[in-house]
Amino acid sequence: MKILRQLFYFVSGAMILSIFSTLQKFLAGYEIHINGYYVPVIFGGVVGVILGNLYVYQLHQKKKLLAKNSDYLEAKRKAEENDRLKTAFLTNMSHEIRTPLNGIMGFTHLLSSKNYAHEKQLKYLNIISQSSNRLLTLITDIIDISKIEAGGYTIKKQTYNINEQTNYLLNFFKPRCTEKGLRLILRNGLPDEKALLHSDKEKVCAILINLIKNAIKFTDSGKIEFGYHDYSNHIEYFVEDTGIGIPAARQEAIFERFIQGDIDDKEVREGAGLGLSIAKHFTEILNGKITVRSEPGKGSYFRVRLPKTS
Numbered sequence: 001m002k003i004l005r006q007l008f009y010f011v012s013g014a015m016i017l018s019i020f021s022t023l024q025k026f027l028a029g030y031e032i033h034i035n036g037y038y039v040p041v042i043f044g045g046v047v048g049v050i051l052g053n054l055y056v057y058q059l060h061q062k063k064k065l066l067a068k069n070s071d072y073l074e075a076k077r078k079a080e081e082n083d084r085l086k087t088a089f090l091t092n093m094s095h096e097i098r099t100p101l102n103g104i105m106g107f108t109h110l111l112s113s114k115n116y117a118h119e120k121q122l123k124y125l126n127i128i129s130q131s132s133n134r135l136l137t138l139i140t141d142i143i144d145i146s147k148i149e150a151g152g153y154t155i156k157k158q159t160y161n162i163n164e165q166t167n168y169l170l171n172f173f174k175p176r177c178t179e180k181g182l183r184l185i186l187r188n189g190l191p192d193e194k195a196l197l198h199s200d201k202e203k204v205c206a207i208l209i210n211l212i213k214n215a216i217k218f219t220d221s222g223k224i225e226f227g228y229h230d231y232s233n234h235i236e237y238f239v240e241d242t243g244i245g246i247p248a249a250r251q252e253a254i255f256e257r258f259i260q261g262d263i264d265d266k267e268v269r270e271g272a273g274l275g276l277s278i279a280k281h282f283t284e285i286l287n288g289k290i291t292v293r294s295e296p297g298k299g300s301y302f303r304v305r306l307p308k309t310s
Contacts (some may be wrong), residue, residue: 158200159197164195169186
């Protein structure tokens, strides 16, 4: 019996030493931090296992803490950036609202206070009309972006004629382009009888309006072309201009909300900087994709791909 007991102790001890030896080799070269000192894990037996486990646990906790700190710093950076852009947007918005209102109020007062010649009256009435349209556009953009934030838009698809829509936009924007000395060119990709699309007509129209308005705003000379190409399973709308172009570093940022306030003063133009963001959102809810190709000083090419069916 005594011999069996000694044999059991010997086998058990050998097994434990073998396990400790394996763990020691596994932990060789690791270090732990104790009271300000880095201590290599070179201990054998139970001490080595305990210290090794302590190190692994400490390392795991440190990684978790670093990950949390990294997430926190990234969230903080994004929050600060959003606050900065919103502040700049609100500053720009106050200017955008006051300018057309001052025009409307000022020229209305002039027309009501004196008897002007017919030509001058028409000129003042035209300024009032332009200011009213500018203010209406701004309010429409604010309503659209508010609905987008609240998830308040629904899709209402119907089959309609694309050429009728693009021809309407040509006639709508041509006077504004003529006023700036720009050529506005329409290129339809299908004959009238085949130019059919099953989609949300109003949202597609809003996408194109925002893209064309953006092109007019940032193009001082040359031309603007718009239209579409027909493919087997999708329609690809495009708006191309010979405007100031967009730096490569900003070609993703222009689709973000409030981004107009983030442009240098020398580049700021009329508008709240919401149009492209609205266009991008409407494109995405229609299961489409919007992209831009641009080069500073040479112009921009916006492309919107929309599926022909749901």
